[in-house]
Amino acid sequence: MARRLRFNGTGSGGGSCPAVHEDLDTGEIIVHGPRLTDPEALAQLQHIDEDEIPVVIPRDTLIDFGPKDREEEPRILTPEEFARMFENFRHSAWHLEMARGYAVDRETSTYQQFVRGERPTWDMASPWARTISAKTADGVSVARVRIDNPPTEGQRYLPAHAEHNAQLGEEVRNMRREDAERHNLPDEDFWIFDSHIVALCLSGTRRKT
Numbered sequence: 001m002a003r004r005l006r007f008n009g010t011g012s013g014g015g016s017c018p019a020v021h022e023d024l025d026t027g028e029i030i031v032h033g034p035r036l037t038d039p040e041a042l043a044q045l046q047h048i049d050e051d052e053i054p055v056v057i058p059r060d061t062l063i064d065f066g067p068k069d070r071e072e073e074p075r076i077l078t079p080e081e082f083a084r085m086f087e088n089f090r091h092s093a094w095h096l097e098m099a100r101g102y103a104v105d106r107e108t109s110t111y112q113q114f115v116r117g118e119r120p121t122w123d124m125a126s127p128w129a130r131t132i133s134a135k136t137a138d139g140v141s142v143a144r145v146r147i148d149n150p151p152t153e154g155q156r157y158l159p160a161h162a163e164h165n166a167q168l169g170e171e172v173r174n175m176r177r178e179d180a181e182r183h184n185l186p187d188e189d190f191w192i193f194d195s196h197i198v199a200l201c202l203s204g205t206r207r208k209t
Helices: 059-065 079-088 109-115 127-137 153-167 177-182
Strands: 005-010 019-023 029-032 075-077 092-097 141-147 171-175 189-193 197-202 205-208
Touching (some): 005 059, 171 177
Antiparallel strands (some): 005 019, 075 205, 197 205
């Protein structure tokens, strides 16, 4: 089915490129402009596939002719999409941990070490460790607030795991559950990325709002 495109505008004066178009059915944005060919610049691009072509668009063209409204309908993220949120955020990721324990923790070897009374051995080469340590090394903020009572086995594990968080450059703080209830915090975990994207964690799902 052919796309129905609307020409939003161009910043080049006589209607030439670069320009912005919008798909009237999907809401997708199509831009065109001079192709980026500088090898040093191309080497810095992230998440670009072989069939994608980078183009150069003036910032004001996007501001003037790109859509101003945001999609308000929440959507369910796949595990892969949720993982990419941690790769793509720019300045901050903040997590509220309301649960009394996490199945993903119980599946780890470090959890089993903790249960046996051993000091956990953290894998600093895991994908999570590499991603977060690279982010914090660049100066971005990764922080958590953990609701720490009643002290279930899963919650007793989290202070031990805080050692790993600290090694990755994260900031971890704790709050008592009665204080969280007094401040009307929600029952669900959530992440806030870059101060405006909220990923709500519901029964194993990751919902972005």
